[in-house]
Amino acid sequence: MEQDYLEEGEEVNDAQLKEIVANVVMKMNGIAPSSNHHLGIFEDMNEAIAAAKVAQKKLRQMPLETRDQIIDKIREKIMANKEILARMAVEETGMGKVGHKILKHELVAKKTPGTECIKIDAWSGxxxxxxxxxxxxxxxxxxxxxxxxxxTVFCNGIGMIAAGNTVVFNPHPGATKTANFAVNLINEAAKEVGEFENLAVSIRKPTLESGDILFKHPDIDLLVATGGPGIVKVILQSGKKGMAAGAGNPPVLVDETANIRKAAEDIVNGASFDNNLPCIAEKEVIVVDEVADELIYYMLSENDCYMLRGEEINRLANTVLIEKNGKYMLNRDFVGRDASVILKAIGIDAPEQTKCIIFEGCKENLLIKEELMMPILGIVRVKDVDEGIETAVLLEGGNRHSAHMHSSNVNNLTKYGKALDTAIFVKNAPSYAGIGFGGEGFTTFTIASKTGEGLTNALSFTRARRCVMSNALYIR
Known part of the structure; x- marks a missing residue:
C-alpha cells in the first residue's frame, strides 16, 4: 500500500506544485474580505459570523437537492486540489507526509457522508x-x-452544510493558510451551484481573541472543536452545546493468538501513517511476552523500524520532551516529523525510509505515557492478556477515543473492547481502518469521544423536531 501512495505523490510535477503553492500563500497573505479570489475569508470574527448568519437563512430555504449539488462540487474541488493542499499543509506546518495527506484528502472526498445521513422517523396509527x-x-x-x-475543514464543511448549517472556522494559527484555502474552495463550489456565499467562513489571522469571540457570540448555536485537551476544556466550559474531539493515546494490544507477522505490518503502517499525526494512530504497543520477540523481529526485519536501546532511549526522551514548570511537554519541533529526522537529532544516522522508531520500556515510561504524535512506538511486555488489558486501560487514560487489538481469540477481543470502551475499536487491521481507510463505514476527522457523539457526520449537526398531526393523515 505504501508503494502505491508514494508513487501517486511522485507523479506530480514538483516544481509546478511548489510554484502554485507559493502563489496561493502569497495571495492568502494579502487577502481581504472582498477578495474575489479567496471567498469567505474575513479580517474580523464578528463580520465573519454575521456573514455566515445571512448565508444560513438562505441555505435553509434551499431543498436537499441543492445541498447535494454543493457537496458534489466540494468533492470535485478536493480531488482537483488534493496535491496542492497536501503540499501546502506540509510546507506550512512542517508535519506529516505529502503522499499520505493526498490519501487523506481522497478519503474525505469519497467517504464523508452528506444528506443521506439525515433520515425521517414516522409513526402512523x-x-x-x-x-x-x-x-x-x-x-x-x-x-x-x-x-x-x-x-477537517472539508469533512466538517460537508457534514454541516448537508445538515443545513453554515460554519465559522477559527483555524489553528500554525495552519491558517491551508485551512483558509480549503474554506475558499468550499465557497467556490457553492458559488458554482447557485451564487451562494459564505457557507463556510474564516478569518485571515486567527487568535485567542477571535476564538473567544466565537465561543461567546450569541449567533453561534453550536461549537465543534477538533484538537487537544486544552480546547476540549474550553468548549465544555463555554455554556453552549459543544462537540469536542480531544486526545486519544490509543494503545494496541497483541496477544499470543494473533497473526504476528501481519500484526507487525499493520501496527507499523498505522503508527507511521502521516508520521503518527492522526489521533486514532497506534501510540504504544502492549504485547504478551510469549510473542514479543517475534513481533519485534518482524517490525525490524520487514517493516523498516529502528530499535533504540539503553542510553539511546534517554537521548530520545530528552529530545522530544521538554520540561517546563515541573511538567513534561512535547517538543513541537519533532511532532509529525520523519523517523530519520528524529533519529538524526539524537545522533543516529538511519535510512530515510525508516518508518518508525521502536524501543522497549515499562508502562511508567514518559515516552509511552505521553501521546507523542511522532513515529515512535514504545513496547511494553506483559505476562498475559489480562495484564495487557489492565495496562492498556491505564495508558489510554480514560479518553475513550480509540483502541486496537490483534488476536484470533474472540473472548479476548470482547474483554478488551468492553474494558477500553472507546469510540473506535479496530481489530486485526491498521488503526486507519477505523475511519474507513481499508475498512467499511464512513470517514470523519472529528471524533467527539469526550462529548459522546463519536464519529461525527451530518446527522451529528442536526436537532430533532417532532411534528404531530392528531387524528388525521393515517390510512387504514
Whole structure:
C-alpha cells in the first residue's frame, strides 16, 4: 500500500506544485474580505459570523437537492486540489507526509457522508401521524487543528452544510493558510451551484481573541472543536452545546493468538501513517511476552523500524520532551516529523525510509505515557492478556477515543473492547481502518469521544423536531 501512495505523490510535477503553492500563500497573505479570489475569508470574527448568519437563512430555504449539488462540487474541488493542499499543509506546518495527506484528502472526498445521513422517523396509527425530522442548529463555530487542517475543514464543511448549517472556522494559527484555502474552495463550489456565499467562513489571522469571540457570540448555536485537551476544556466550559474531539493515546494490544507477522505490518503502517499525526494512530504497543520477540523481529526485519536501546532511549526522551514548570511537554519541533529526522537529532544516522522508531520500556515510561504524535512506538511486555488489558486501560487514560487489538481469540477481543470502551475499536487491521481507510463505514476527522457523539457526520449537526398531526393523515 505504501508503494502505491508514494508513487501517486511522485507523479506530480514538483516544481509546478511548489510554484502554485507559493502563489496561493502569497495571495492568502494579502487577502481581504472582498477578495474575489479567496471567498469567505474575513479580517474580523464578528463580520465573519454575521456573514455566515445571512448565508444560513438562505441555505435553509434551499431543498436537499441543492445541498447535494454543493457537496458534489466540494468533492470535485478536493480531488482537483488534493496535491496542492497536501503540499501546502506540509510546507506550512512542517508535519506529516505529502503522499499520505493526498490519501487523506481522497478519503474525505469519497467517504464523508452528506444528506443521506439525515433520515425521517414516522409513526402512523389510530391517533394520527407523527414525524421526527432533523433540522440544522444554525451557525456552527468550529476549531480546527494543525495536524489535519484542510481535511477537517472539508469533512466538517460537508457534514454541516448537508445538515443545513453554515460554519465559522477559527483555524489553528500554525495552519491558517491551508485551512483558509480549503474554506475558499468550499465557497467556490457553492458559488458554482447557485451564487451562494459564505457557507463556510474564516478569518485571515486567527487568535485567542477571535476564538473567544466565537465561543461567546450569541449567533453561534453550536461549537465543534477538533484538537487537544486544552480546547476540549474550553468548549465544555463555554455554556453552549459543544462537540469536542480531544486526545486519544490509543494503545494496541497483541496477544499470543494473533497473526504476528501481519500484526507487525499493520501496527507499523498505522503508527507511521502521516508520521503518527492522526489521533486514532497506534501510540504504544502492549504485547504478551510469549510473542514479543517475534513481533519485534518482524517490525525490524520487514517493516523498516529502528530499535533504540539503553542510553539511546534517554537521548530520545530528552529530545522530544521538554520540561517546563515541573511538567513534561512535547517538543513541537519533532511532532509529525520523519523517523530519520528524529533519529538524526539524537545522533543516529538511519535510512530515510525508516518508518518508525521502536524501543522497549515499562508502562511508567514518559515516552509511552505521553501521546507523542511522532513515529515512535514504545513496547511494553506483559505476562498475559489480562495484564495487557489492565495496562492498556491505564495508558489510554480514560479518553475513550480509540483502541486496537490483534488476536484470533474472540473472548479476548470482547474483554478488551468492553474494558477500553472507546469510540473506535479496530481489530486485526491498521488503526486507519477505523475511519474507513481499508475498512467499511464512513470517514470523519472529528471524533467527539469526550462529548459522546463519536464519529461525527451530518446527522451529528442536526436537532430533532417532532411534528404531530392528531387524528388525521393515517390510512387504514
Amino acid at each position: 389510530d391517533q394520527g401521524l407523527t414525524l421526527v425530522e432533523r433540522g440544522p442548529y444554525g451557525v456552527i463555530g468550529a476549531i480546527t487543528p494543525s495536524t489535519n487542517p484542510s481535511e
